[in-house]
Amino acid sequence: MDLPLELAVRGLCLLLPIGRTWRLRDARRPRQRAALPDGPHVYAVWHEHLLPAVALFRDRGCVTLASRSRDGELVARVLSPRDLVARGSSSRGGAAGLRRLVRAGRSGRSIVLTPDGPRGPRRSVATGVARVAALTGRPIVPVGFAATHGSRLRTWDRLRVPVPGATVYVSIGRPIAVPASFREDPSCLETIRLAMQRETARAEVIAAETREGRASGTRRACADGARRDPSPLSPLRRRARIRRALERRLRAEWTRTRPRAALRIAARMFALARRTRHALYDAGVLAAAAAPLPIVSVGGVTVGGSGKTPLASSLAGMLRARGVEVAILTRGYEDEVCLHARLRPDVGVYGHRDRWRAARRARADGAAVAVLDDGFQHRRLSRDLELLVLDRDALRRTNGWPLPAGPFREDVERAVRRTDVVVLSGRAPADAGEAAFDHCLIERLRAVAPGVTLASVRFTDGPPAPLNRAARACGGARPAVALTGIMKPNLFFERVGASLDSIRIEHALPDHGLPAADEWTRLLEEAGEEGLVMTPKDAARLAPRIPERIPAWVVPETLVWERGEAEVRARLAELDIS
Numbered sequence: 001m002d003l004p005l006e007l008a009v010r011g012l013c014l015l016l017p018i019g020r021t022w023r024l025r026d027a028r029r030p031r032q033r034a035a036l037p038d039g040p041h042v043y044a045v046w047h048e049h050l051l052p053a054v055a056l057f058r059d060r061g062c063v064t065l066a067s068r069s070r071d072g073e074l075v076a077r078v079l080s081p082r083d084l085v086a087r088g089s090s091s092r093g094g095a096a097g098l099r100r101l102v103r104a105g106r107s108g109r110s111i112v113l114t115p116d117g118p119r120g121p122r123r124s125v126a127t128g129v130a131r132v133a134a135l136t137g138r139p140i141v142p143v144g145f146a147a148t149h150g151s152r153l154r155t156w157d158r159l160r161v162p163v164p165g166a167t168v169y170v171s172i173g174r175p176i177a178v179p180a181s182f183r184e185d186p187s188c189l190e191t192i193r194l195a196m197q198r199e200t201a202r203a204e205v206i207a208a209e210t211r212e213g214r215a216s217g218t219r220r221a222c223a224d225g226a227r228r229d230p231s232p233l234s235p236l237r238r239r240a241r242i243r244r245a246l247e248r249r250l251r252a253e254w255t256r257t258r259p260r261a262a263l264r265i266a267a268r269m270f271a272l273a274r275r276t277r278h279a280l281y282d283a284g285v286l287a288a289a290a291a292p293l294p295i296v297s298v299g300g301v302t303v304g305g306s307g308k309t310p311l312a313s314s315l316a317g318m319l320r321a322r323g324v325e326v327a328i329l330t331r332g333y334e335d336e337v338c339l340h341a342r343l344r345p346d347v348g349v350y351g352h353r354d355r356w357r358a359a360r361r362a363r364a365d366g367a368a369v370a371v372l373d374d375g376f377q378h379r380r381l382s383r384d385l386e387l388l389v390l391d392r393d394a395l396r397r398t399n400g401w402p403l404p405a406g407p408f409r410e411d412v413e414r415a416v417r418r419t420d421v422v423v424l425s426g427r428a429p430a431d432a433g434e435a436a437f438d439h440c441l442i443e444r445l446r447a448v449a450p451g452v453t454l455a456s457v458r459f460t461d462g463p464p465a466p467l468n469r470a471a472r473a474c475g476g477a478r479p480a481v482a483l484t485g486i487m488k489p490n491l492f493f494e495r496v497g498a499s500l501d502s503i504r505i506e507h508a509l510p511d512h513g514l515p516a517a518d519e520w521t522r523l524l525e526e527a528g529e530e531g532l533v534m535t536p537k538d539a540a541r542l543a544p545r546i547p548e549r550i551p552a553w554v555v556p557e558t559l560v561w562e563r564g565e566a567e568v569r570a571r572l573a574e575l576d577i578s
Contacts (some may be wrong), residue, residue, distance in 0.1 A: 004314045005474055008530045021148070021164045021459035022364060027171035027203045028490060030210070033251045034157065034170035036060065040110045041141045041175060043132045044125075044196055047117040047157040051147040052168045056143075057112050058067040063104040064112045065128075098132065105136030106356035107238075115192065120156050125193040139175030142190055144200030146171075146207035169206045171199040174498050194501045231488035243510045247487075251407075254398045260406035267405035273568055274402070274410050275379075277416075283381045289356045291370070292363040293327075293381040294575045299376020301415045302398075302407045304487020304511055306391035307425040307459055309336055309537070310559045312373040313343040315387070318569055319369055324577055327370040329355050334510045335485075338540035355381045368577050376419075378407055384575055387568075388419040392426040393491070414470055421453040421568060427491060430458070451570060455564025461495055462554035464533055467543055471531060471551040478502040480530035481523060481551055484538050485509030502530065515543065524550055 034056060043062075045053045057064075107110050111132060115125040134139045147162035162168055174194050178188060253259045258268070280286040296315055300306040306483050312328060319326045328344065330336045332351035340349040348365055349360040355378055362370050372381065376388060390412070399406045416441040418423060422445055424438065442454060464477040471477070482503045484492045489508035497503055505526055509515060515523060522534070524547065531551030534542065539554040545551045 018164045019051065019058075020508055021166075022052065022055055022162055023165075024052075024056055025167055025169050027144070027146075027169040027199075027206045028494075029252065029255060030169065030206055031256065034172070036110075036173075037141065037172065037290070040105065040108050040138055042105070042129065042138045043110060043130050043141050043143050043341065043491040044115050044135065044192060045072060045111045045112060045143050045145070046123055046196065046200065047114040047120070048122070048152075049143075049161050050114070050159065051161060051198075052145040052147065052170075053112065053143070055168070055306070055560055056145075056170060057110075060110070062110045062112045062397065063101060065098075074247070080109075085139070097136075098128070098245050099140070101132050102135045105132065105138055111136070111138065115196070116157070121577065122157050123193070123350040125189045125196070126517050127189065129187055130178050130182050130185075130192065133176075133178040134180050137180065139177050142173040142195040142199045144171040144173075144196065144198075146170070146203035148207050148211050166206070167210060169203040171203040171206075171212075174494070191501060198497070198501070198503070224458070243513070247510060249510075250404055251488075251516075253404075254406050254458040258400055259401060263405035264401070267402045270404070271402040271411070274560070275414070278410070278414070282418075286379075288379055290382055291356065291359045293346065293359060293367060294349065294369045294385075294577055295329075295372055295375075295381060296369065296385045296572070296575070297372040297375040297383040298387045298389065299372075299374055299378075299538075300389040301409050301412055302391050302394040303403065303409065304407075305491070306389045306394070307427075307457065307559070308374050308389050309339060309341070309387060310459065311387070311423060311425070311457065312371050313340055314559050315568075315572065316340075316344050316347050316371045317432045318572055319371070320344070322573075325366050325368045327365070327367035328360075328373060329358045329370050329375070330342060330373045331355075335512060335537045335541040339537050344539065376415070380506060385421070385571055386419045387421045388415055389423050389425050390441075392424060392434065392437065393428065393488070395441070414446055416449045416452060419449075419452060421455060421546070421564075421571060422449075422566070423568075424456040425459070426456075426457075427459045427495075450451045453564065453567045455568055456562040458560050458562055460560060461499070462556040462558060464500070464555050467539055467552040467554050468546060468548060468550075470549055471553050474531070474551050477533065477553045478530055479527070479551070481505045481507060481527040481532035483509070483523065483532050483534045485505045485511060485513045485541075486535060492555075496533055500533065503533075509538075512541075520545065527551075 026032045043057070053487065063227045100113055113129045113132065115129045116123055129140060145160070147160065147166045150160055150162035153161065164242060176195060182188060184280040192201070194382055248364055253263055277286070281288065297483045298308050298312040298315065298452065316326045316328055319442070327348045327350055328340045330340065330351045332353055337349050337351040340347070348362060348367060350362050352358040355372060355375065359381065372378070375381070375383065376386070394407050400408065402408045402410070424441070426434065428434070438456070445452065445454065466472040477500065479502060481498065482493055482496050482505070485508070486492060493506045507523060527550055531553065532553060533553040536554055536557060
């Protein structure tokens with residue numbers, strides 16, 4: 001039996017303070033508080049997440065639509081005075097409510113809507129949310145919620161009620177633009193539904209991993225919430241899981257302004273050891289071995305993801321275009337060696353931990369110059385031209401601490417003083433904030449090292465390219481699994497998720513890592529006839545392991561010079577190549 005309205009309102013008002021005990025966390029960065037993106041948007045939330053949505057959006061000056069039913073009356077009477085409520089629904093007062101929403105949206109307020117409310121069906125998307133977005137010109141932002149502990153009510157929407165003190169993970173998706181000419185397009189509504197399902201599943205997976213006390217590196221975005229395999233882990237798989245968990249925890253610490261005390265102590269010891277080693281080389285106590293051929297070194301001050309490998313390949317292409325015999329020297333990781341061989345089939349690639357031995361072998365094979373990939377800290381081998389890659393993403397979004405408290409291998413200013421060329425790299429689309437950041441960074445670099453050459457590159461993604469015969473036979477890329485083993489898997493997942501709405505599972509391997517046998521078998525089963533998608537570096541080491549029946553795609557990456565290409569070519573031309 002339904003409670004009287006006044007009693008229900010009082011009961012809900014008593015429950016709302018519990019929401020202040022919930023810890024709202026970002027599902028993509030679990031250690032950070034959930035934060036709404038800048039600017040007015042139309043937020044889409046499932047009806048079952050009303051309570052955590054009120055906790056997130058309350059006192060934000062948002063406007064929502066409450067039906068003229070009993071549920072709508074409850075919502076209208078419990079929201080704070082700062083929040084505006086437009087009354088109406090698809091069946092009662094809908095036109096008037098829509099007009100109020102549009103006026104509020106055009107005035108600069110954000111709008112929060114439940115596309116499946118107030119009567120369902122559960123997790124369906126009605127046309128109202130898209131119509132509001134089209135009329136206001138605001139994009140739709142899908143929002144998913146999941147709590148570590150809570151219960152469901154036996155209502156049509158299976159309303160979720162987190163317990164006091166629970167951690168509620170909030171997954172905020174990419175904005176979805178709706179054209180002003182929208183006329184109940186089913187494909188547009190399906191895009192919105194899939195995006196909301198994906199964000200809800202993302203939050204549910206992180207909540208489940210927190211609840212189980214482990215971070216496996218696999219994030220399942222399937223709506224049915226598939227159960228985990230309860231079978232015991234093999235030693236290899238257990239070590240891989242531990243490594244992924246450590247990498248993930250460290251990356252979470254790298255965004256904290258003040259990391260944990262133990263990491264800060266370890267970072268200071270690491271930085272001291274690095275400075276001592278560089279000082280010994282600068283003083284001549286440690287001598288660099290003379291290379292048998294000119295060496296062009298490409299390296300960075302942060303771990304992974306700065307674009308050193310494609311930049312080294314680009315430099316090798318510049319030298320090869322001049323008719324010079326070129327070799328590329330790497331540390332020996334299988335994926336890097338294979339990727340260089342695919343990008344530059346006319347260039348010899350030598351992988352070995354001892355770069356001096358690799359250089360001797362390259363010279364014996366006829367190479368006239370060598371490009372050293374990831375060689376900035378490898379001072380044992382002398383070099384004739386040094387290029388330092390500075391990753392904008394790491395500089396802007398991390399704490400600047402040395403390893404392991406942060407992603408930095410050494411101090412940026414000290415590194416700039418001993419390089420010849422500084423190359424700024426980035427993968428995110430350029431914006432006004434990045435332009436201002438670049439201006440300040442360039443002024444700082446010119447003050448630290450006035451004679452250094454400055455350049456800038458950007459990496460852009462192309463459409464997914466088929467990797468095998470099964471993918472070419474599909475006609476179009478609709479993969480179910482996104483798989484990668486790079487230092488910044490979240491960036492790849494965000495980019496591929498924005499272009500492919502078919503992704504249900506996101507699986508992160510350790511950097512340069514391979515999946516265990518049972519893990520790989522399960523991934524192939526989950527991919528099935530839909531297939532999987534990965535980066536070129538992943539494809540270099542995983543392509544031979546993919547059966548022909550499983551479609552596989554790779555997202556190609558293109559290096560585009562924004563500035564300084566002519567100066568870099570001139571520096572290469574100055575090399576004494578015999």
